[in-house]
Amino acid sequence: MVYFVGAGSGAPDLITLRGVERLKAADVVIYAGSLVNPALLQYAKDGCRIHNSAEMTLEQVLEVIKDAEAKGETTVRLHTGDPCLYGAVREQMDILDTLGVAYESVPGVSSFCGAAAALNAEYTLPSVSQSVVITRMAGRTPVPDRESIKSFAAHGCTMVIFLSSGLTGALQEELIQGGYDGATPAAIVYKATWPDEKTFRCTVSTIHETMTKNNISNTALILVGNFLGRDYERSKLYDPAFTTAFRAAEQ
Structure with a gap:
């Protein structure tokens, strides 16, 4: 077995x-x-x-x-x-x-979960993003054209980018060309959940600069999206005015 x-x-x-x-x-x-x-x-x-x-x-x-x-x-x-x-x-x-x-x-705990934990972040915030794109830049391993960073960026949803630490110059260009504003929040999580874990908050336009300044060239996840910002709506699930299968809305 x-x-x-x-x-x-x-x-x-x-x-x-x-x-x-x-x-x-x-x-x-x-x-x-x-x-x-x-x-x-x-x-x-x-x-x-x-x-x-x-x-x-x-x-x-x-x-x-x-x-x-x-x-x-x-x-x-x-x-x-x-x-x-x-x-x-x-x-x-x-x-x-x-x-x-x-x-x-x-099954195991993926590093994309560990990265969110390192930042105390929630990928799916009401009114911000309800979808998470897990992807990578094309490198020695190709990526289908329809799955380019640029094409996914057009959706403006949460993105978690694997295996792209050495390609951040091209990555941030594709993100911006695809539709993300350069000021969109981003984060870099190096070795999520390891003893030497490091986190860096930046913006889409400063991903490459942040990686270079901190000498990060591998084993990092790059997170992009407004889920890293401050604005979102409260969840309906716990709204006192919202009826669920388990409780009635308060009058």
Whole structure:
């Protein structure tokens, strides 16, 4: 059996209870060493064989899994955040399907959640934005033309931008060309929930300057939108004049 486990956003206590149980039971752990906090490996039992996938190809990862399966062992594939976001898990699962190997996904806390927590922010504020776009700049990994930063910026909703720390000059240009005013609030969260987490508030027009001034070149999320501002409407859910399925409006 193979378990694809979300390691969480960095802090070792942000992995789920289910994820910890899977780690404790594993005979083999293959972890994404470029991003997963190695402190999580403390949950592995004595004798567990541990592999760092940052130094491996997909084929090498699969060979380790096949070897464990042949021995009747349990493998945990430990991915950063939640495996469903930029986790490259589909290609692994498709091959496991062809091999007849059973697997299961265990969700994790994504860094986009950790970034909001670091800023005490809410992405979906009434009258401001009710949608969150999670995306990235095109780099060595391409992005479909219809999903460019510029095209998403035209909606003016909340944006969380992954994997773009080294492209912030072009990023802020695309955001402005797409429709964001240069004065729109933005924030940079470096290593969300890690011990060395850092947060920087800025505007769309100063994203690149802020990154450069603070020597941030990787492992950061860039958040954009008026959810970072001060103006919003109160939620109807807790409005005394609003009737819900659980209480009547006050007269």
